[in-house]
Amino acid sequence: MHKKGKTLTVAALIFSGLGFGKASAEPAPRQITIIVDGGYSPNRIDVKEGEPVTLVFERREHGPSTAEVVFPGLDIRRALPPKQRVAIAIPALKAGEYEWKCGMNMVSGTIAVSRGG
């Protein structure tokens, strides 16, 4: 009896330490890296309706052309310093296409949001 109780306590400690107790927590958003070098690669991101994602822009070039990234429909504008990774949280979206582009409107990409199912 005593031995069994101790085993359960140890198991509970291990499980709580691993995060098994947080069943209600939201999973972390999917993270997608976009290389910025003369354009965006990939330049099309497919997500499901209602799925938040994190886009990580990794800029591998200098110069002013891609120094900023703009999501006109989402009211997001961020500086992209060279040789750095910049994470931008994209909220859950309704089905449709959402463009992003450089601050000078020379290169662009698209988030394509499809209906869930």
Ligand SMILES: [Cu+2]
């Ligand atoms: Cu540009």
